[in-house]
Amino acid sequence: GENVEQHPSTLSVQEGDSAVIKCTYSDSASNYFPWYKQELGKGPQLIIDIRSNVGEKKDQRIAVTLNKTAKHFSLHITETQPEDSAVYFCAARTPRAAGNKLTFGGGTRVLVKP
Amino acid sequence: DTAVSQTPKYLVTQMGNDKSIKCEQNLGHDTMYWYKQDSKKFLKIMFSYNNKELIINETVPNRFSPKSPDKAHLNLHINSLELGDSAVYFCASSLRSRGYEQYFGPGTRLTVT
Numbered sequence: 047g048e049n050v051e052q053h054p055s056t057l058s059v060q061e062g063d064s065a066v067i068k069c070t071y072s073d074s075a076s077n078y079f080p081w082y083k084q085e086l087g088k089g090p091q092l093i094i095d096i097r098s099n100v101g102e103k104k105d106q107r108i109a110v111t112l113n114k115t116a117k118h119f120s121l122h123i124t125e126t127q128p129e130d131s132a133v134y135f136c137a138a139r140t141p142r143a144a145g146n147k148l149t150f151g152g153g154t155r156v157l158v159k160p
Numbered sequence: 161d162t163a164v165s166q167t168p169k170y171l172v173t174q175m176g177n178d179k180s181i182k183c184e185q186n187l188g189h190d191t192m193y194w195y196k197q198d199s200k201k202f203l204k205i206m207f208s209y210n211n212k213e214l215i216i217n218e219t220v221p222n223r224f225s226p227k228s229p230d231k232a233h234l235n236l237h238i239n240s241l242e243l244g245d246s247a248v249y250f251c252a253s254s255l256r257s258r259g260y261e262q263y264f265g266p267g268t269r270l271t272v273t
Contacts, residue, residue, distance in 0.1 A: 078260040089164075089250050089264035090203070133201055139260055145215035146191065146260060150203040 048073040048140045052151025060159050065123040067154045069136035072117070078139040079119045080148070081110060085132045094121070126158045163187050164265035166251050172271045173241055181236045181268045183251030191215075192234035193252040193262065194226060203250070209234055210256055241272045 049072040059065045071079075077098040082090035096103045096110045096119065103110050107126075112119040123130055133155050137148040164185045173179050185192065193216070194206040208216035209228040223239040234251060251265040 080260065080262075082264075084201075087267075089252075089266050092261060092263065095261070135203060145208045145210065146254060146256075146262075147205055147208070147216055148260075148262065153201045153203075155201075 048076060048138055048143065048149040050136060050138050050149050050151040052136050052154055054154060055152065056155045056157070058157045058159065059126050061126060061128060063126055065121075065126050065130070065156055065158075067121045067134055067136070067156075068118060069120070069138075069151050070116075070118040071138040071149075073138070073140040073142065074114075074117060075142055076117075076138040076140040079110070079112060080137050080139075081108075081121050082135040082137065082150075083132045084135065084153075090135060123156075126156075128158050128160050131156055131158045164251055164253055164263055166249075166265040166268050168268060169266065170269050170271075172273065174273055175241055175243060177241050178237070178239045179241060179270070180238070181249055181251075181270070183234045183236070183265060185232055185251075185253040185263075185265075187253055187255075187263065189253035189255045189263075190231050191254045191256050192228065192231070193254075194234065194236050195250040195252060195264075197248040197250060197267070199247070207234075207236075238270075241270075243272050246270055246272045 052069045080095035084090045109122045136151040191210045193208045207226040212228045248267045252262045254262045
């Protein structure tokens, strides 16, 4: 089955700096890659996603890039703010899996220091 | 206004008991999921239902039984609770035609003592 690895597990940045989280996946057939943000005591919230026919997608201060050849994708947060502090998860979906199953990475705890 | 809601938010119970967690979504979605998040924050899917039909059933003990009375509801019943069942359980939903986009509920923190 699909396996997703996420790095780093923790990331501390100064407010205003950029943060980058990287994920690799194992199944070359995977075609959908969402990113979720989980704030303390809440459920994961979809913040951005990318499909395999696109190399990059941007939404205000967040962007995601996908390298299908290398089987990795990254989340970029620019001009970080304290409210960006949360746990971020990447995920991948492969058509080989039944029922829109998402495989999640292990999460990255991001701390933005004011 | 909550799109995916779960009850209860917290559940503390003793080993051996049976408990249920309820999930409801008002997004008009036809697919619903149960995830387990352990103490290390790792998220793993347990079950998925599409229009009341079970489509994903991961390697989960038989003590866990999902029930979907209609496509807006997916409940999780757990028999003979064990210490290792302590976790946060999340319900999620999606629309099959846009099945990739899953929306999560606020979670139920289950503590087994």
